[in-house]
Amino acid sequence: xxxxxxxxxxxxxxxxxxxxxxxxxxxxxxxxxxxxxxxxxxxxxxxxxxxxxxxxxxxxxxxxxxxxxxxxxxxxxxxxxxxxxxxxxxxxxxxxxxxxxxxxxxxxxxxxxxxxxxxxxxxxxxxxxxxxxxxxxxxxxxxxxxxxxxxxxxxxxxxxxxxxxxxxxxxxxxxxxxxxxxxxxxxxxxxxxxxxxxxxxxxxxxxxxxxxxxxxxxxxxxxxxxxxxxxxx
Numbered sequence: 001x002x003x004x005x006x007x008x009x010x011x012x013x014x015x016x017x018x019x020x021x022x023x024x025x026x027x028x029x030x031x032x033x034x035x036x037x038x039x040x041x042x043x044x045x046x047x048x049x050x051x052x053x054x055x056x057x058x059x060x061x062x063x064x065x066x067x068x069x070x071x072x073x074x075x076x077x078x079x080x081x082x083x084x085x086x087x088x089x090x091x092x093x094x095x096x097x098x099x100x101x102x103x104x105x106x107x108x109x110x111x112x113x114x115x116x117x118x119x120x121x122x123x124x125x126x127x128x129x130x131x132x133x134x135x136x137x138x139x140x141x142x143x144x145x146x147x148x149x150x151x152x153x154x155x156x157x158x159x160x161x162x163x164x165x166x167x168x169x170x171x172x173x174x175x176x177x178x179x180x181x182x183x184x185x186x187x188x189x190x191x192x193x194x195x196x197x198x199x200x201x202x203x204x205x206x207x208x209x210x211x212x213x214x215x216x217x218x219x220x221x222x223x224x225x226x227x228x229x230x231x232x233x
Contacts, residue, residue: 001212002197007205010045017052021045023189023207037209038185038232039161042118045205047111048073053104059095061126063119063159065148066091067167067228069191071112077101081130089134090147090165092157096126115189115228121160133157135167144168144176144229163232168218170195170227175219178229185232186210188218193225 011029013020023043025031035041041062053074066073072086077093078100085091093099105112135155139145144166145155152158168176170193180186188197188208195202196219202208210216218227 001210002200003209004200004202005207005209007203007207010205017049019047021205037187039120039163040117040187040230040232041120042116043187043189043207044116045113046116047113048105049111050105050107050109054102056100056102058098058100059093060098061121061124062095063121063161064091064093064095065117065119065157065159065165067115067117067147067165069113069115071110072106073112073114074104074106075101075130076103077130079128079130083130083132085132088137089132090157092131092133092148092159094121094126094129094160096121096128096160099128099130115191117165117230119159119161119163119232122162123160126160131157140167140169140226142169142171142174142176144178161232163230166229166231168227168229170218170220170225172220172223175217178216178218180210180213180216180231182214183233186213186216187230187232189228191226191228193220193223195220195225195227 010021025035068087072084074084076082135147148165149156190202
């Protein structure tokens with residue numbers, strides 16, 4: 001089954017300095033029928049104004065992944081980590097037994113756009129940790145390139161869950177095939193352009209929740225597209 005969620009149907013939160021489009025219940029947006037998909041609990045498409053951000057706040061027992069699409073984000077936490085993550089990089093936080101962090105847009109001129117995802121961990125009470133990884137953009141062309149995996153690599157952040165996050169850029173007229181193992185789920189998000197997923201059209205910023213589909217083919221008949229795919233239990 002491929003269930004499409006249109007971009008314009010997402011909830012919209014506008015705080016002036018922050019415009020957020022959550023795909024699931026989050027914060028003041030309450031929807032008991034839309035609290036997650038598998039171990040995925042949060043998928044926020046956030047736009048943060050220059051010089052603004054989130055003050056110090058706590059998290060626990062959650063795997064938090066941020067993919068930067070535009071600009072940069074500055075992270076500080078009580079573990080002593082201070083780092084700026086930019087386009088082409090991925091930030092992963094294992095909140096585990098507890099972490100306090102703050103995140104800001106360090107630029108005074110450029111807006112920040114990031115996709116922030118929260119996942120349930122494989123177990124509770126893990127030691128908290130932080131990581132930034134960088135991937136090679138060239139490897140995204142007409143392929144699904146892993147940027148977050150359970151074991152991590154030189155180009156992929158590690159995560160405490162049996163799941164993988166991929167990015168891919170499809171050229172016009174090309175397609176990508178993906179084999180889904182039985183009993184697992186796929187979450188698909190179109191960052192730029194439009195695609196066909198087994199013939200089902202998704203436009204820019206649309207998402208799809210996919211289950212019981214063994215073979216998935218992504219294609220872009222008319223124009224290039226940029227996609228994110230999550231394989232999760």
